[in-house]
Amino acid sequence: MSNRPTDPATEAFVAHRNLLFTVAYEMLGSAADAEDVLQESWLRWVGVDLEQVRDQRAYLVRITTRQSLNRLRTMRRRREAYVGQWLPEPMLTTPDVADDVELAESVSMAMMLVLERLSPTERAVFVLREVFEVGYDEIAEAVGKTPAAVRQIAHRARRHVDEGRPPKMTSQRQARAVLESFQRALETGNPQDLLDVLAPEVVLVSDGGGIKRAALRPVVGAEKVVRFYLGGVSRTKGTITCDPTVVNGNPALVVRLDGELDGIMGIRVEDERITSLYYVRNPEKLTRVESETRLTLR
Incomplete structure:
Protein backbone atom coordinates (compact mmCIF):
# COMPACT_ATOMS: atom_id res chain seq x y z
CA MET A 1 0.00 0.00 0.00
CA SER A 2 1.43 3.35 -1.02
CA ASN A 3 2.13 5.98 1.63
CA ARG A 4 2.15 8.74 -0.98
CA PRO A 5 -0.13 11.58 0.17
CA THR A 6 -3.30 12.14 -1.83
CA ASP A 7 -3.29 15.15 -4.14
CA PRO A 8 -5.91 17.51 -2.63
CA ALA A 9 -7.05 18.81 -6.05
CA THR A 10 -7.59 15.29 -7.38
CA GLU A 11 -9.33 14.20 -4.19
CA ALA A 12 -11.78 17.11 -4.34
CA PHE A 13 -12.51 16.63 -8.04
CA VAL A 14 -13.13 12.90 -7.69
CA ALA A 15 -15.38 13.48 -4.67
CA HIS A 16 -17.65 15.78 -6.70
CA ARG A 17 -17.25 14.20 -10.14
CA ASN A 18 -20.73 12.60 -10.32
CA LEU A 19 -22.34 15.91 -9.38
CA LEU A 20 -20.29 17.82 -11.97
CA PHE A 21 -21.15 15.31 -14.67
CA THR A 22 -24.85 15.62 -13.81
CA VAL A 23 -24.68 19.43 -14.01
CA ALA A 24 -22.95 19.27 -17.41
CA TYR A 25 -25.30 16.61 -18.78
CA GLU A 26 -28.44 18.49 -17.71
CA MET A 27 -27.12 21.60 -19.42
CA LEU A 28 -25.99 19.86 -22.62
CA GLY A 29 -28.13 16.74 -23.08
CA SER A 30 -25.02 14.96 -24.33
CA ALA A 31 -22.91 12.60 -22.22
CA ALA A 32 -20.00 12.83 -24.66
CA ASP A 33 -19.95 16.62 -24.43
CA ALA A 34 -20.40 16.46 -20.65
CA GLU A 35 -17.26 14.30 -20.43
CA ASP A 36 -15.37 16.85 -22.53
CA VAL A 37 -16.58 19.61 -20.22
CA LEU A 38 -15.32 17.70 -17.18
CA GLN A 39 -11.91 17.33 -18.81
CA GLU A 40 -11.79 21.08 -19.51
CA SER A 41 -12.96 21.80 -15.96
CA TRP A 42 -10.27 19.55 -14.52
CA LEU A 43 -7.54 21.36 -16.46
CA ARG A 44 -8.71 24.66 -14.97
CA TRP A 45 -9.16 23.21 -11.49
CA VAL A 46 -5.58 21.94 -11.21
CA GLY A 47 -4.34 25.49 -11.82
CA VAL A 48 -6.36 26.92 -8.91
CA ASP A 49 -4.73 27.90 -5.60
CA LEU A 50 -6.81 25.75 -3.23
CA GLU A 51 -5.90 27.90 -0.25
CA GLN A 52 -7.93 30.70 -1.82
CA VAL A 53 -11.01 28.50 -2.34
CA ARG A 54 -13.57 28.79 0.44
CA ASP A 55 -16.07 26.23 -0.91
CA GLN A 56 -14.56 23.62 -3.23
CA ARG A 57 -17.93 22.18 -4.33
CA ALA A 58 -19.28 25.62 -5.27
CA TYR A 59 -16.06 26.52 -7.09
CA LEU A 60 -16.10 23.28 -9.10
CA VAL A 61 -19.76 23.76 -10.04
CA ARG A 62 -18.91 27.30 -11.15
CA ILE A 63 -16.07 26.10 -13.41
CA THR A 64 -18.23 23.32 -14.86
CA THR A 65 -21.10 25.72 -15.53
CA ARG A 66 -18.87 28.15 -17.39
CA GLN A 67 -17.40 25.41 -19.54
CA SER A 68 -20.87 23.98 -20.19
CA LEU A 69 -22.15 27.40 -21.27
CA ASN A 70 -19.28 27.76 -23.75
CA ARG A 71 -19.95 24.27 -25.10
CA LEU A 72 -23.73 24.82 -25.25
CA ARG A 73 -23.40 27.92 -27.40
CA THR A 74 -21.28 25.95 -29.87
CA MET A 75 -23.69 23.01 -29.81
CA ARG A 76 -26.66 25.23 -30.63
CA ARG A 77 -25.10 26.07 -33.98
CA ARG A 78 -24.37 22.38 -34.56
CA ARG A 79 -27.93 21.34 -33.80
CA GLU A 80 -29.35 23.78 -36.34
CA ALA A 81 -27.81 21.52 -39.00
CA TYR A 82 -28.89 18.26 -37.33
CA VAL A 83 -30.81 15.89 -39.62
CA GLY A 84 -34.33 15.23 -38.33
CA GLN A 85 -35.40 15.31 -34.69
CA TRP A 86 -32.81 15.73 -31.93
CA LEU A 87 -33.08 13.73 -28.71
CA PRO A 88 -30.78 13.75 -25.67
CA GLU A 89 -28.11 11.08 -25.48
CA PRO A 90 -29.68 8.26 -23.41
CA MET A 91 -27.82 6.86 -20.42
CA LEU A 92 -28.28 3.63 -18.52
CA THR A 93 -28.68 4.93 -14.97
CA THR A 94 -28.20 3.31 -11.58
CA PRO A 95 -31.27 2.14 -9.59
CA ASP A 96 -30.97 5.00 -7.08
CA VAL A 97 -31.70 7.52 -9.86
CA ALA A 98 -35.11 5.94 -10.53
CA ASP A 99 -35.81 5.95 -6.77
CA ASP A 100 -35.15 9.71 -6.57
CA VAL A 101 -38.32 11.19 -8.09
CA GLU A 102 -36.88 14.69 -8.39
CA LEU A 103 -33.69 13.53 -10.10
CA ALA A 104 -35.49 11.07 -12.40
CA GLU A 105 -37.84 13.80 -13.57
CA SER A 106 -35.05 16.33 -14.11
CA VAL A 107 -33.07 13.99 -16.41
CA SER A 108 -36.10 12.48 -18.16
CA MET A 109 -36.28 12.76 -21.93
CA ALA A 110 -39.39 14.92 -21.61
CA MET A 111 -37.74 17.48 -19.32
CA MET A 112 -34.51 17.54 -21.29
CA LEU A 113 -36.50 18.42 -24.41
CA VAL A 114 -38.27 21.23 -22.54
CA LEU A 115 -34.89 22.61 -21.49
CA GLU A 116 -33.91 22.78 -25.17
CA ARG A 117 -36.36 25.67 -25.53
CA LEU A 118 -34.31 27.87 -23.21
CA SER A 119 -31.41 30.11 -24.15
CA PRO A 120 -28.01 28.87 -22.91
CA THR A 121 -27.99 31.32 -19.98
CA GLU A 122 -31.62 30.56 -19.08
CA ARG A 123 -30.85 26.87 -19.10
CA ALA A 124 -27.80 27.29 -16.87
CA VAL A 125 -29.73 29.43 -14.39
CA PHE A 126 -32.74 27.11 -14.35
CA VAL A 127 -30.66 23.96 -13.89
CA LEU A 128 -28.53 25.43 -11.10
CA ARG A 129 -31.44 27.03 -9.26
CA GLU A 130 -34.35 24.64 -9.75
CA VAL A 131 -32.50 21.32 -9.95
CA PHE A 132 -29.42 21.81 -7.79
CA GLU A 133 -30.76 24.58 -5.50
CA VAL A 134 -27.70 26.77 -5.94
CA GLY A 135 -27.97 30.26 -4.42
CA TYR A 136 -28.48 33.31 -6.63
CA ASP A 137 -25.12 34.82 -5.68
CA GLU A 138 -23.26 31.64 -6.68
CA ILE A 139 -25.19 31.40 -9.94
CA ALA A 140 -24.36 35.03 -10.69
CA GLU A 141 -20.64 34.27 -10.41
CA ALA A 142 -21.03 31.18 -12.60
CA VAL A 143 -22.88 32.90 -15.47
CA GLY A 144 -21.28 36.34 -15.23
CA LYS A 145 -24.44 38.25 -14.27
CA THR A 146 -25.58 40.24 -11.26
CA PRO A 147 -27.74 38.47 -8.66
CA ALA A 148 -30.64 40.75 -9.61
CA ALA A 149 -30.31 39.80 -13.27
CA VAL A 150 -30.12 36.12 -12.33
CA ARG A 151 -33.41 36.39 -10.42
CA GLN A 152 -35.08 37.85 -13.50
CA ILE A 153 -33.60 35.15 -15.75
CA ALA A 154 -34.71 32.44 -13.29
CA HIS A 155 -38.27 33.79 -13.30
CA ARG A 156 -38.35 33.89 -17.10
CA ALA A 157 -36.87 30.40 -17.40
CA ARG A 158 -39.39 28.95 -14.92
CA ARG A 159 -42.23 30.45 -16.93
CA HIS A 160 -40.93 28.92 -20.16
CA VAL A 161 -40.44 25.52 -18.52
CA ASP A 162 -43.89 25.59 -16.91
CA GLU A 163 -45.44 26.32 -20.30
CA GLY A 164 -43.85 23.21 -21.80
CA ARG A 165 -43.63 20.94 -18.76
CA PRO A 166 -45.51 17.65 -19.37
CA PRO A 167 -48.07 16.41 -16.82
CA LYS A 168 -46.65 14.46 -13.92
CA MET A 169 -45.81 10.91 -14.91
CA THR A 170 -47.36 7.89 -13.26
CA SER A 171 -45.44 5.93 -10.63
Missing part, protein backbone atom coordinates in the same frame (compact mmCIF):
# COMPACT_ATOMS: atom_id res chain seq x y z
CA GLN A 172 -42.40 3.89 -11.63
CA ARG A 173 -44.25 0.70 -10.71
CA GLN A 174 -47.19 1.49 -13.01
CA ALA A 175 -44.82 2.63 -15.76
CA ARG A 176 -42.96 -0.68 -15.59
CA ALA A 177 -46.24 -2.60 -15.91
CA VAL A 178 -47.18 -0.58 -19.00
CA LEU A 179 -43.67 -1.13 -20.38
CA GLU A 180 -44.11 -4.91 -20.10
CA SER A 181 -47.32 -4.77 -22.13
CA PHE A 182 -45.67 -2.50 -24.67
CA GLN A 183 -42.69 -4.84 -24.96
CA ARG A 184 -44.91 -7.81 -25.74
CA ALA A 185 -46.84 -5.79 -28.32
CA LEU A 186 -43.65 -4.63 -30.05
CA GLU A 187 -42.19 -8.13 -30.21
CA THR A 188 -45.37 -9.74 -31.57
CA GLY A 189 -46.16 -6.82 -33.88
CA ASN A 190 -49.87 -7.10 -33.11
CA PRO A 191 -51.48 -3.77 -34.15
CA GLN A 192 -54.37 -3.98 -31.67
CA ASP A 193 -52.07 -4.78 -28.74
CA LEU A 194 -50.03 -1.71 -29.63
CA LEU A 195 -53.13 0.48 -29.86
CA ASP A 196 -54.32 -0.80 -26.48
CA VAL A 197 -51.21 0.46 -24.71
CA LEU A 198 -50.83 3.78 -26.55
CA ALA A 199 -52.78 6.92 -25.66
CA PRO A 200 -54.84 8.21 -28.63
CA GLU A 201 -52.71 11.39 -28.77
CA VAL A 202 -49.35 9.64 -28.29
CA VAL A 203 -46.33 11.35 -29.86
CA LEU A 204 -43.31 9.47 -31.21
CA VAL A 205 -40.03 11.33 -31.62
CA SER A 206 -37.29 9.33 -33.32
CA ASP A 207 -33.65 10.35 -33.70
CA GLY A 208 -31.51 8.71 -36.36
CA GLY A 209 -29.10 11.60 -36.78
CA GLY A 210 -29.13 11.11 -40.54
CA ILE A 211 -27.41 7.74 -40.03
CA LYS A 212 -30.37 5.47 -39.23
CA ARG A 213 -33.95 5.65 -40.55
CA ALA A 214 -36.14 7.91 -38.41
CA ALA A 215 -39.12 10.21 -38.84
CA LEU A 216 -37.99 13.72 -39.72
CA ARG A 217 -40.90 15.13 -37.69
CA PRO A 218 -42.80 13.87 -34.63
CA VAL A 219 -45.42 11.21 -35.43
CA VAL A 220 -48.69 12.13 -33.69
CA GLY A 221 -51.59 9.78 -32.95
CA ALA A 222 -51.75 6.11 -31.99
CA GLU A 223 -52.72 4.78 -35.42
CA LYS A 224 -49.98 6.74 -37.20
CA VAL A 225 -47.40 5.59 -34.65
CA VAL A 226 -48.41 1.95 -35.12
CA ARG A 227 -48.26 2.27 -38.91
CA PHE A 228 -44.83 3.91 -38.70
CA TYR A 229 -43.46 1.18 -36.43
CA LEU A 230 -44.93 -1.77 -38.32
CA GLY A 231 -43.83 -0.25 -41.63
CA GLY A 232 -40.29 -0.02 -40.32
CA VAL A 233 -40.36 -3.61 -39.08
CA SER A 234 -41.57 -4.87 -42.45
CA ARG A 235 -38.62 -3.14 -44.15
CA THR A 236 -36.03 -4.64 -41.79
CA LYS A 237 -37.16 -8.25 -42.34
CA GLY A 238 -35.40 -9.18 -39.11
CA THR A 239 -36.32 -10.34 -35.62
CA ILE A 240 -37.09 -7.59 -33.11
CA THR A 241 -36.36 -8.26 -29.42
CA CYS A 242 -36.72 -5.84 -26.53
CA ASP A 243 -35.22 -5.83 -23.04
CA PRO A 244 -36.56 -3.60 -20.24
CA THR A 245 -34.09 -1.23 -18.66
CA VAL A 246 -33.89 2.15 -16.92
CA VAL A 247 -32.61 5.04 -19.02
CA ASN A 248 -32.32 8.58 -17.67
CA GLY A 249 -34.00 7.35 -14.50
CA ASN A 250 -37.12 6.18 -16.30
CA PRO A 251 -38.38 2.87 -17.81
CA ALA A 252 -37.18 2.15 -21.34
CA LEU A 253 -36.49 -0.66 -23.77
CA VAL A 254 -33.26 -1.76 -25.38
CA VAL A 255 -34.38 -2.68 -28.91
CA ARG A 256 -32.33 -5.21 -30.86
CA LEU A 257 -32.62 -6.34 -34.47
CA ASP A 258 -31.34 -9.88 -35.00
CA GLY A 259 -29.43 -9.55 -31.74
CA GLU A 260 -27.70 -6.27 -32.67
CA LEU A 261 -28.45 -3.04 -30.79
CA ASP A 262 -30.89 -0.99 -32.88
CA GLY A 263 -31.88 1.73 -30.42
CA ILE A 264 -33.27 2.85 -27.08
CA MET A 265 -37.01 3.41 -26.72
CA GLY A 266 -37.91 5.67 -23.81
CA ILE A 267 -41.52 6.07 -22.73
CA ARG A 268 -43.68 8.46 -20.74
CA VAL A 269 -46.80 7.04 -19.10
CA GLU A 270 -49.88 8.93 -17.93
CA ASP A 271 -53.11 7.27 -16.78
CA GLU A 272 -51.76 3.80 -17.64
CA ARG A 273 -51.21 4.71 -21.30
CA ILE A 274 -48.06 5.74 -23.14
CA THR A 275 -48.28 9.41 -24.12
CA SER A 276 -44.74 9.89 -25.44
CA LEU A 277 -42.18 7.65 -27.14
CA TYR A 278 -38.54 8.65 -27.59
CA TYR A 279 -36.63 6.37 -29.97
CA VAL A 280 -32.90 7.03 -30.22
CA ARG A 281 -31.35 5.13 -33.13
CA ASN A 282 -28.37 7.39 -33.86
CA PRO A 283 -25.45 5.01 -33.14
CA GLU A 284 -23.29 7.93 -32.01
CA LYS A 285 -25.68 8.38 -29.07
CA LEU A 286 -25.78 4.74 -27.97
CA THR A 287 -22.40 4.44 -26.30
CA ARG A 288 -23.65 5.01 -22.72
CA VAL A 289 -26.24 2.22 -22.59
CA GLU A 290 -23.92 -0.71 -21.89
CA SER A 291 -22.75 0.39 -18.44
CA GLU A 292 -24.49 2.36 -15.67
CA THR A 293 -23.87 6.06 -15.15
CA ARG A 294 -24.21 7.46 -11.64
CA LEU A 295 -26.02 10.80 -11.48
CA THR A 296 -26.59 12.86 -8.37
CA LEU A 297 -28.01 16.20 -7.25
CA ARG A 298 -25.58 16.47 -4.33
Whole structure:
Protein backbone atom coordinates (compact mmCIF):
# COMPACT_ATOMS: atom_id res chain seq x y z
CA MET A 1 0.00 0.00 0.00
CA SER A 2 1.43 3.35 -1.02
CA ASN A 3 2.13 5.98 1.63
CA ARG A 4 2.15 8.74 -0.98
CA PRO A 5 -0.13 11.58 0.17
CA THR A 6 -3.30 12.14 -1.83
CA ASP A 7 -3.29 15.15 -4.14
CA PRO A 8 -5.91 17.51 -2.63
CA ALA A 9 -7.05 18.81 -6.05
CA THR A 10 -7.59 15.29 -7.38
CA GLU A 11 -9.33 14.20 -4.19
CA ALA A 12 -11.78 17.11 -4.34
CA PHE A 13 -12.51 16.63 -8.04
CA VAL A 14 -13.13 12.90 -7.69
CA ALA A 15 -15.38 13.48 -4.67
CA HIS A 16 -17.65 15.78 -6.70
CA ARG A 17 -17.25 14.20 -10.14
CA ASN A 18 -20.73 12.60 -10.32
CA LEU A 19 -22.34 15.91 -9.38
CA LEU A 20 -20.29 17.82 -11.97
CA PHE A 21 -21.15 15.31 -14.67
CA THR A 22 -24.85 15.62 -13.81
CA VAL A 23 -24.68 19.43 -14.01
CA ALA A 24 -22.95 19.27 -17.41
CA TYR A 25 -25.30 16.61 -18.78
CA GLU A 26 -28.44 18.49 -17.71
CA MET A 27 -27.12 21.60 -19.42
CA LEU A 28 -25.99 19.86 -22.62
CA GLY A 29 -28.13 16.74 -23.08
CA SER A 30 -25.02 14.96 -24.33
CA ALA A 31 -22.91 12.60 -22.22
CA ALA A 32 -20.00 12.83 -24.66
CA ASP A 33 -19.95 16.62 -24.43
CA ALA A 34 -20.40 16.46 -20.65
CA GLU A 35 -17.26 14.30 -20.43
CA ASP A 36 -15.37 16.85 -22.53
CA VAL A 37 -16.58 19.61 -20.22
CA LEU A 38 -15.32 17.70 -17.18
CA GLN A 39 -11.91 17.33 -18.81
CA GLU A 40 -11.79 21.08 -19.51
CA SER A 41 -12.96 21.80 -15.96
CA TRP A 42 -10.27 19.55 -14.52
CA LEU A 43 -7.54 21.36 -16.46
CA ARG A 44 -8.71 24.66 -14.97
CA TRP A 45 -9.16 23.21 -11.49
CA VAL A 46 -5.58 21.94 -11.21
CA GLY A 47 -4.34 25.49 -11.82
CA VAL A 48 -6.36 26.92 -8.91
CA ASP A 49 -4.73 27.90 -5.60
CA LEU A 50 -6.81 25.75 -3.23
CA GLU A 51 -5.90 27.90 -0.25
CA GLN A 52 -7.93 30.70 -1.82
CA VAL A 53 -11.01 28.50 -2.34
CA ARG A 54 -13.57 28.79 0.44
CA ASP A 55 -16.07 26.23 -0.91
CA GLN A 56 -14.56 23.62 -3.23
CA ARG A 57 -17.93 22.18 -4.33
CA ALA A 58 -19.28 25.62 -5.27
CA TYR A 59 -16.06 26.52 -7.09
CA LEU A 60 -16.10 23.28 -9.10
CA VAL A 61 -19.76 23.76 -10.04
CA ARG A 62 -18.91 27.30 -11.15
CA ILE A 63 -16.07 26.10 -13.41
CA THR A 64 -18.23 23.32 -14.86
CA THR A 65 -21.10 25.72 -15.53
CA ARG A 66 -18.87 28.15 -17.39
CA GLN A 67 -17.40 25.41 -19.54
CA SER A 68 -20.87 23.98 -20.19
CA LEU A 69 -22.15 27.40 -21.27
CA ASN A 70 -19.28 27.76 -23.75
CA ARG A 71 -19.95 24.27 -25.10
CA LEU A 72 -23.73 24.82 -25.25
CA ARG A 73 -23.40 27.92 -27.40
CA THR A 74 -21.28 25.95 -29.87
CA MET A 75 -23.69 23.01 -29.81
CA ARG A 76 -26.66 25.23 -30.63
CA ARG A 77 -25.10 26.07 -33.98
CA ARG A 78 -24.37 22.38 -34.56
CA ARG A 79 -27.93 21.34 -33.80
CA GLU A 80 -29.35 23.78 -36.34
CA ALA A 81 -27.81 21.52 -39.00
CA TYR A 82 -28.89 18.26 -37.33
CA VAL A 83 -30.81 15.89 -39.62
CA GLY A 84 -34.33 15.23 -38.33
CA GLN A 85 -35.40 15.31 -34.69
CA TRP A 86 -32.81 15.73 -31.93
CA LEU A 87 -33.08 13.73 -28.71
CA PRO A 88 -30.78 13.75 -25.67
CA GLU A 89 -28.11 11.08 -25.48
CA PRO A 90 -29.68 8.26 -23.41
CA MET A 91 -27.82 6.86 -20.42
CA LEU A 92 -28.28 3.63 -18.52
CA THR A 93 -28.68 4.93 -14.97
CA THR A 94 -28.20 3.31 -11.58
CA PRO A 95 -31.27 2.14 -9.59
CA ASP A 96 -30.97 5.00 -7.08
CA VAL A 97 -31.70 7.52 -9.86
CA ALA A 98 -35.11 5.94 -10.53
CA ASP A 99 -35.81 5.95 -6.77
CA ASP A 100 -35.15 9.71 -6.57
CA VAL A 101 -38.32 11.19 -8.09
CA GLU A 102 -36.88 14.69 -8.39
CA LEU A 103 -33.69 13.53 -10.10
CA ALA A 104 -35.49 11.07 -12.40
CA GLU A 105 -37.84 13.80 -13.57
CA SER A 106 -35.05 16.33 -14.11
CA VAL A 107 -33.07 13.99 -16.41
CA SER A 108 -36.10 12.48 -18.16
CA MET A 109 -36.28 12.76 -21.93
CA ALA A 110 -39.39 14.92 -21.61
CA MET A 111 -37.74 17.48 -19.32
CA MET A 112 -34.51 17.54 -21.29
CA LEU A 113 -36.50 18.42 -24.41
CA VAL A 114 -38.27 21.23 -22.54
CA LEU A 115 -34.89 22.61 -21.49
CA GLU A 116 -33.91 22.78 -25.17
CA ARG A 117 -36.36 25.67 -25.53
CA LEU A 118 -34.31 27.87 -23.21
CA SER A 119 -31.41 30.11 -24.15
CA PRO A 120 -28.01 28.87 -22.91
CA THR A 121 -27.99 31.32 -19.98
CA GLU A 122 -31.62 30.56 -19.08
CA ARG A 123 -30.85 26.87 -19.10
CA ALA A 124 -27.80 27.29 -16.87
CA VAL A 125 -29.73 29.43 -14.39
CA PHE A 126 -32.74 27.11 -14.35
CA VAL A 127 -30.66 23.96 -13.89
CA LEU A 128 -28.53 25.43 -11.10
CA ARG A 129 -31.44 27.03 -9.26
CA GLU A 130 -34.35 24.64 -9.75
CA VAL A 131 -32.50 21.32 -9.95
CA PHE A 132 -29.42 21.81 -7.79
CA GLU A 133 -30.76 24.58 -5.50
CA VAL A 134 -27.70 26.77 -5.94
CA GLY A 135 -27.97 30.26 -4.42
CA TYR A 136 -28.48 33.31 -6.63
CA ASP A 137 -25.12 34.82 -5.68
CA GLU A 138 -23.26 31.64 -6.68
CA ILE A 139 -25.19 31.40 -9.94
CA ALA A 140 -24.36 35.03 -10.69
CA GLU A 141 -20.64 34.27 -10.41
CA ALA A 142 -21.03 31.18 -12.60
CA VAL A 143 -22.88 32.90 -15.47
CA GLY A 144 -21.28 36.34 -15.23
CA LYS A 145 -24.44 38.25 -14.27
CA THR A 146 -25.58 40.24 -11.26
CA PRO A 147 -27.74 38.47 -8.66
CA ALA A 148 -30.64 40.75 -9.61
CA ALA A 149 -30.31 39.80 -13.27
CA VAL A 150 -30.12 36.12 -12.33
CA ARG A 151 -33.41 36.39 -10.42
CA GLN A 152 -35.08 37.85 -13.50
CA ILE A 153 -33.60 35.15 -15.75
CA ALA A 154 -34.71 32.44 -13.29
CA HIS A 155 -38.27 33.79 -13.30
CA ARG A 156 -38.35 33.89 -17.10
CA ALA A 157 -36.87 30.40 -17.40
CA ARG A 158 -39.39 28.95 -14.92
CA ARG A 159 -42.23 30.45 -16.93
CA HIS A 160 -40.93 28.92 -20.16
CA VAL A 161 -40.44 25.52 -18.52
CA ASP A 162 -43.89 25.59 -16.91
CA GLU A 163 -45.44 26.32 -20.30
CA GLY A 164 -43.85 23.21 -21.80
CA ARG A 165 -43.63 20.94 -18.76
CA PRO A 166 -45.51 17.65 -19.37
CA PRO A 167 -48.07 16.41 -16.82
CA LYS A 168 -46.65 14.46 -13.92
CA MET A 169 -45.81 10.91 -14.91
CA THR A 170 -47.36 7.89 -13.26
CA SER A 171 -45.44 5.93 -10.63
CA GLN A 172 -42.40 3.89 -11.63
CA ARG A 173 -44.25 0.70 -10.71
CA GLN A 174 -47.19 1.49 -13.01
CA ALA A 175 -44.82 2.63 -15.76
CA ARG A 176 -42.96 -0.68 -15.59
CA ALA A 177 -46.24 -2.60 -15.91
CA VAL A 178 -47.18 -0.58 -19.00
CA LEU A 179 -43.67 -1.13 -20.38
CA GLU A 180 -44.11 -4.91 -20.10
CA SER A 181 -47.32 -4.77 -22.13
CA PHE A 182 -45.67 -2.50 -24.67
CA GLN A 183 -42.69 -4.84 -24.96
CA ARG A 184 -44.91 -7.81 -25.74
CA ALA A 185 -46.84 -5.79 -28.32
CA LEU A 186 -43.65 -4.63 -30.05
CA GLU A 187 -42.19 -8.13 -30.21
CA THR A 188 -45.37 -9.74 -31.57
CA GLY A 189 -46.16 -6.82 -33.88
CA ASN A 190 -49.87 -7.10 -33.11
CA PRO A 191 -51.48 -3.77 -34.15
CA GLN A 192 -54.37 -3.98 -31.67
CA ASP A 193 -52.07 -4.78 -28.74
CA LEU A 194 -50.03 -1.71 -29.63
CA LEU A 195 -53.13 0.48 -29.86
CA ASP A 196 -54.32 -0.80 -26.48
CA VAL A 197 -51.21 0.46 -24.71
CA LEU A 198 -50.83 3.78 -26.55
CA ALA A 199 -52.78 6.92 -25.66
CA PRO A 200 -54.84 8.21 -28.63
CA GLU A 201 -52.71 11.39 -28.77
CA VAL A 202 -49.35 9.64 -28.29
CA VAL A 203 -46.33 11.35 -29.86
CA LEU A 204 -43.31 9.47 -31.21
CA VAL A 205 -40.03 11.33 -31.62
CA SER A 206 -37.29 9.33 -33.32
CA ASP A 207 -33.65 10.35 -33.70
CA GLY A 208 -31.51 8.71 -36.36
CA GLY A 209 -29.10 11.60 -36.78
CA GLY A 210 -29.13 11.11 -40.54
CA ILE A 211 -27.41 7.74 -40.03
CA LYS A 212 -30.37 5.47 -39.23
CA ARG A 213 -33.95 5.65 -40.55
CA ALA A 214 -36.14 7.91 -38.41
CA ALA A 215 -39.12 10.21 -38.84
CA LEU A 216 -37.99 13.72 -39.72
CA ARG A 217 -40.90 15.13 -37.69
CA PRO A 218 -42.80 13.87 -34.63
CA VAL A 219 -45.42 11.21 -35.43
CA VAL A 220 -48.69 12.13 -33.69
CA GLY A 221 -51.59 9.78 -32.95
CA ALA A 222 -51.75 6.11 -31.99
CA GLU A 223 -52.72 4.78 -35.42
CA LYS A 224 -49.98 6.74 -37.20
CA VAL A 225 -47.40 5.59 -34.65
CA VAL A 226 -48.41 1.95 -35.12
CA ARG A 227 -48.26 2.27 -38.91
CA PHE A 228 -44.83 3.91 -38.70
CA TYR A 229 -43.46 1.18 -36.43
CA LEU A 230 -44.93 -1.77 -38.32
CA GLY A 231 -43.83 -0.25 -41.63
CA GLY A 232 -40.29 -0.02 -40.32
CA VAL A 233 -40.36 -3.61 -39.08
CA SER A 234 -41.57 -4.87 -42.45
CA ARG A 235 -38.62 -3.14 -44.15
CA THR A 236 -36.03 -4.64 -41.79
CA LYS A 237 -37.16 -8.25 -42.34
CA GLY A 238 -35.40 -9.18 -39.11
CA THR A 239 -36.32 -10.34 -35.62
CA ILE A 240 -37.09 -7.59 -33.11
CA THR A 241 -36.36 -8.26 -29.42
CA CYS A 242 -36.72 -5.84 -26.53
CA ASP A 243 -35.22 -5.83 -23.04
CA PRO A 244 -36.56 -3.60 -20.24
CA THR A 245 -34.09 -1.23 -18.66
CA VAL A 246 -33.89 2.15 -16.92
CA VAL A 247 -32.61 5.04 -19.02
CA ASN A 248 -32.32 8.58 -17.67
CA GLY A 249 -34.00 7.35 -14.50
CA ASN A 250 -37.12 6.18 -16.30
CA PRO A 251 -38.38 2.87 -17.81
CA ALA A 252 -37.18 2.15 -21.34
CA LEU A 253 -36.49 -0.66 -23.77
CA VAL A 254 -33.26 -1.76 -25.38
CA VAL A 255 -34.38 -2.68 -28.91
CA ARG A 256 -32.33 -5.21 -30.86
CA LEU A 257 -32.62 -6.34 -34.47
CA ASP A 258 -31.34 -9.88 -35.00
CA GLY A 259 -29.43 -9.55 -31.74
CA GLU A 260 -27.70 -6.27 -32.67
CA LEU A 261 -28.45 -3.04 -30.79
CA ASP A 262 -30.89 -0.99 -32.88
CA GLY A 263 -31.88 1.73 -30.42
CA ILE A 264 -33.27 2.85 -27.08
CA MET A 265 -37.01 3.41 -26.72
CA GLY A 266 -37.91 5.67 -23.81
CA ILE A 267 -41.52 6.07 -22.73
CA ARG A 268 -43.68 8.46 -20.74
CA VAL A 269 -46.80 7.04 -19.10
CA GLU A 270 -49.88 8.93 -17.93
CA ASP A 271 -53.11 7.27 -16.78
CA GLU A 272 -51.76 3.80 -17.64
CA ARG A 273 -51.21 4.71 -21.30
CA ILE A 274 -48.06 5.74 -23.14
CA THR A 275 -48.28 9.41 -24.12
CA SER A 276 -44.74 9.89 -25.44
CA LEU A 277 -42.18 7.65 -27.14
CA TYR A 278 -38.54 8.65 -27.59
CA TYR A 279 -36.63 6.37 -29.97
CA VAL A 280 -32.90 7.03 -30.22
CA ARG A 281 -31.35 5.13 -33.13
CA ASN A 282 -28.37 7.39 -33.86
CA PRO A 283 -25.45 5.01 -33.14
CA GLU A 284 -23.29 7.93 -32.01
CA LYS A 285 -25.68 8.38 -29.07
CA LEU A 286 -25.78 4.74 -27.97
CA THR A 287 -22.40 4.44 -26.30
CA ARG A 288 -23.65 5.01 -22.72
CA VAL A 289 -26.24 2.22 -22.59
CA GLU A 290 -23.92 -0.71 -21.89
CA SER A 291 -22.75 0.39 -18.44
CA GLU A 292 -24.49 2.36 -15.67
CA THR A 293 -23.87 6.06 -15.15
CA ARG A 294 -24.21 7.46 -11.64
CA LEU A 295 -26.02 10.80 -11.48
CA THR A 296 -26.59 12.86 -8.37
CA LEU A 297 -28.01 16.20 -7.25
CA ARG A 298 -25.58 16.47 -4.33
